[in-house]
Amino acid sequence: MNTIAAFEGLLWLLAALGIFIFLQRALHREIQAFFLILTRSAGVTQVLFAIIFFPGVLLHELSHFLSAKLLGVQTGRFSLIPQAQADGKLRLGYVETATGGFVRDALIGAAPLVTGSAFVALTAIYLLKLLPVWTVLRVSDWGAFWTLLKAVPGSPDFWLWFYLVFTVSSTMLPSQSDRHAWLPLGILLVGLLGVAILAGAGTWMLTNLAPRFNQFLGALAMIFGLSGALHLLLVIPFFLLHQIMSRATGVDIG
Numbered sequence: 001m002n003t004i005a006a007f008e009g010l011l012w013l014l015a016a017l018g019i020f021i022f023l024q025r026a027l028h029r030e031i032q033a034f035f036l037i038l039t040r041s042a043g044v045t046q047v048l049f050a051i052i053f054f055p056g057v058l059l060h061e062l063s064h065f066l067s068a069k070l071l072g073v074q075t076g077r078f079s080l081i082p083q084a085q086a087d088g089k090l091r092l093g094y095v096e097t098a099t100g101g102f103v104r105d106a107l108i109g110a111a112p113l114v115t116g117s118a119f120v121a122l123t124a125i126y127l128l129k130l131l132p133v134w135t136v137l138r139v140s141d142w143g144a145f146w147t148l149l150k151a152v153p154g155s156p157d158f159w160l161w162f163y164l165v166f167t168v169s170s171t172m173l174p175s176q177s178d179r180h181a182w183l184p185l186g187i188l189l190v191g192l193l194g195v196a197i198l199a200g201a202g203t204w205m206l207t208n209l210a211p212r213f214n215q216f217l218g219a220l221a222m223i224f225g226l227s228g229a230l231h232l233l234l235v236i237p238f239f240l241l242h243q244i245m246s247r248a249t250g251v252d253i254g
Contacts, residue, residue: 026239037253120223
């Protein structure tokens, strides 16, 4: 297998993830700026922001809680009440867990990404019927693409699922505290990979494991790509609302 082709999924994932993170942060900033100009109250803005993203936050924190229980790690307090932090950031919820070792801690930290990605993928495929749209897009059949895309809003309860996919995808990324055990786990995995390569398994892994891993990363890239597209659709109107409110009131939020 060509070495570059073996890492194609990783390259797509990095690109899709980078764009998604940029759009997610931009949209969150525009939503908060709009509500802050509208209400002139940081407290009310925090409450409104938390209400919008409540389904995603609920799934995020439940994922931590249930994965900790499944892995036998003790849990503490569970909160879905938004709290402003000393650094100016807004914490929408949290679950306290004991330390279970870096492997279990890493799995607990990654749980929202797993459940969120699964929710986005399953909803897109089975409820929003987006798989045919992706299929014709891959072969650049633009006529069929636009025809199928225009039919998507006709899906049953489309706006409900659109909202849920948006809120879940927007809150599924692990926080900095969720990622605290990823570095030691990553070092361990890289070490094991190095040992396998030194033992002569490099060619076998490139031939047998790399294609499957590449497909997995490509699928994850598609999930982030879809999530990024939803955020792009929403960041534009919220940006315009922000600008209109700013011009009308003479107040702007940097």
